[in-house]
Amino acid sequence: xxxxxxxxxxxxxxxxxxxxxxxxxxxxxxxxxxxxxxxxxxxxxxxxxxxxxxxxxxxxxxxxxxxxxxxxxxxxxxxxxxxxxxxxxxxxxxxxxxxxxxxxxxxxxxxxxxxxxxxxxxxxxxxxxxxxxxxxxxxxxxxxxxxxxxxxxxxxxxxxxxxxxxxxxxxxxxxxxxxxxxxxxxxxxxxxxxxxxxxxxxxxxxxxxxxxxxxxxxxxxxxxxxxxxxxxxxxxxxxxxxxxxxxxxxxxxxxxxxxxxxxxxxxxxxxxxxxxxxxxxxxxxxxxxxxxxxxxxxxxxxxxxxxxxxxxxxxxxxxxxxxxxxxx
Ligand code: ATP
Ligand code: LTN
Numbered sequence: 001x002x003x004x005x006x007x008x009x010x011x012x013x014x015x016x017x018x019x020x021x022x023x024x025x026x027x028x029x030x031x032x033x034x035x036x037x038x039x040x041x042x043x044x045x046x047x048x049x050x051x052x053x054x055x056x057x058x059x060x061x062x063x064x065x066x067x068x069x070x071x072x073x074x075x076x077x078x079x080x081x082x083x084x085x086x087x088x089x090x091x092x093x094x095x096x097x098x099x100x101x102x103x104x105x106x107x108x109x110x111x112x113x114x115x116x117x118x119x120x121x122x123x124x125x126x127x128x129x130x131x132x133x134x135x136x137x138x139x140x141x142x143x144x145x146x147x148x149x150x151x152x153x154x155x156x157x158x159x160x161x162x163x164x165x166x167x168x169x170x171x172x173x174x175x176x177x178x179x180x181x182x183x184x185x186x187x188x189x190x191x192x193x194x195x196x197x198x199x200x201x202x203x204x205x206x207x208x209x210x211x212x213x214x215x216x217x218x219x220x221x222x223x224x225x226x227x228x229x230x231x232x233x234x235x236x237x238x239x240x241x242x243x244x245x246x247x248x249x250x251x252x253x254x255x256x257x258x259x260x261x262x263x264x265x266x267x268x269x270x271x272x273x274x275x276x277x278x279x280x281x282x283x284x285x286x287x288x289x290x291x292x293x294x295x296x297x298x299x300x301x302x303x304x305x306x307x308x309x310x311x312x313x314x315x316x317x318x319x320x321x322x323x324x325x326x327x328x
Contacts, residue, residue, distance in 0.1 A: 003141040005030055005177070008039035008081065008134060011058035012050065013197030015065055016205040017277070018185035021248045022146030026179055028070040030144060036076040037138050037307060038066055040300075043081050043088060044130060047123040048112065063296055065208060068287035079303030081134065086311035090133035091126070093318055094159050097166075098129050102158065106151060112198075132156035137311040139172040147183040148194060150176055167321040170314065182248050188222035191237035206245075206277060208284060215281065216274040230261035230269045246273050249280040 007027055009019060027038055040062045045055055059080060066078055081087050103109070106128055113120035128151075135143055135156050143153055153176040160171040187193045187204035195205045203218050210218070225236040232243055232254055247257050261269050291299070319326060 002033070002035045004037065004138055004172075005034040005142045005144060006037045006039070006135050006138045006140040006174075007144050008041040008044075009062060010041050010045045011055065011062040012045045012048070014205075014207040014209060015062070016185075016195050016197060016207050017245065017249070018146070018195035018205070019197070020069065020208060021182040021185055021245070022179065023144060024066070024069045024071075025182070025248070026144040026177065027066075027076075030142070030177070031071060031076045034142065036071075037140075038071055038076055038078050039081050039134060039307075040066075040079070041081045041131075041134065044127060047121060047127045060293070060296060063300055064288050064291060067291060067296075067299075068284050073299045073303070077303045077306045078299060079307045080300055083300070083304035084137075084308045084311050086137055086308070086315045087130065087133050090137055090311075090315055090318065091130040093322070093324075094132050094136070094163075095126055095129045097159055097163055098126075098155075102155060103128065106155070108148070108152070128152045128155045129159070132159045135174050136160050136171045137314045138307070139310070139314065140174045141172060142177045143174050144177040144179075146194075147178055150178060163318075167318075170318050170321055181244060185245065186237060186241040188218055188241075191223065191225075191241050208281065209288070210281070212278045215277050219270050219274040219277065222270070224266055228265065230264060230266070231258055242269070242273055246276055250276050 005027070007023060009015065009023065027036065030036065040059055042055065042059050045058075063078060063080075067073065071078060103125055109117075109120070109125055109127070113124055131152050132155060135153075136159070143149075143156075145153065153174065157173050160173050164171055164173075185195045187195050187199060187201070188206070189201050189204040193199070193204070197205070199205055203221055206215055206218055219242075222242060223238050224242075225238045227233075227236055227239070230239065230243065233240055243257055246252075247254060250257070252260070260272075
């Protein structure tokens with residue numbers, strides 16, 4: 001039997017190449033080897049205020065982006081989180097297994113709550129518990145995510161282990177899959193910060209739907225470090241980040257990338273990087289319009305049905321083990 005993977009992204013903001021290189025690229029690569037579930041986590045999206053109309057649109061847009069990235073709905077199960085009510089139900093159960101202290105240690109809450117925890121939503125606080133429910137419902141073996149999600153994955157493992165110990169084995173303990181390269185693509189404007197959907201400085205991120213002109217401008221404006229060599233070098237985070245992007249969008253080896261820019265300056269490097277990113281985005285952008293609304297909805301409904309069958313089984317077992325009676 002194939003092992004399982006589960007992953008998801010939030011239908012908020014615009015997806016950027018960091019999301020693609022850190023997460024989606026690996027989903028696509030792993031989907032044939034694993035039984036795969038890719039979820040549009042719209043219940044996670046409301047942990048910060050959203051405009052309802054925009055959220056609706058972004059939910060289907062994100063499904064299109066999954067498919068344009070190369071996720072094959074004949075091979076993988078693609079669905080919307082809110083279509084499978086068990087996610088919210090298991091999240092409640094797991095919130096009763098979680099401890100305040102361990103959630104308080106989650107750095108994303110501190111970052112997104114902007115230090116003002118009194119005013120932060122409770123959903124933002126319990127967000128990682130819902131994420132654990134997403135993963136554990138499907139008896140997931142592997143979770144391909146970017147580095148920023150590592151801490152949440154550890155919490156999912158802790159909750160699964162605690163539940164299994166206290167009530168009997170109900171969950172597979174999931175492993176993170178964090179790619180060796182690309183797990184954290186940094187902002188073009190500040191290489192100390194990860195490229196982020198929620199960054200107010202739009203020049204920091206290359207969005208998957210950016211046109212050629214915008215991509216070129218953003219890359220030209222990208223900050224660089226001192227020194228002139230175009231080489232992978234952890235101590236020069238700006239050039240390291242730009243070269244990593246080049247390496248991943250061209251699929252050239254590290255040695256080939258460095259040889260290509262040997263003796264060239266930043267100007268030439270940025271021109272070639274911009275061309276490579278534009279070339280990489282072109283076929284992707286052409287595929288975004290591939291699916292008509294009705295076709296897309298059918299894929300998502302079929303996906304939800306498959307997901308629900310598994311989720312229902314896990315929740316039934318969890319309730320049974322905890323002594324939660326349901327008569328119908
Ligand atoms: P934001 O980009 O605003 O931080 P997010 O991380 O909340 O948003 P999601 O859409 O939920 O965005 O993330 C989808 C996936 O993209 C996750 O697996 C996450 O780890 C990954 N990811 C996000 N930012 C980066 C980045 N800069 N580099 C690599 N992977 C990333
Ligand atoms: N927390 C993730 C999105 C997410 C997720 C998941 C990822 C929600 N549920 C389950 C992997 C598995 C994020 O913000 N990037």
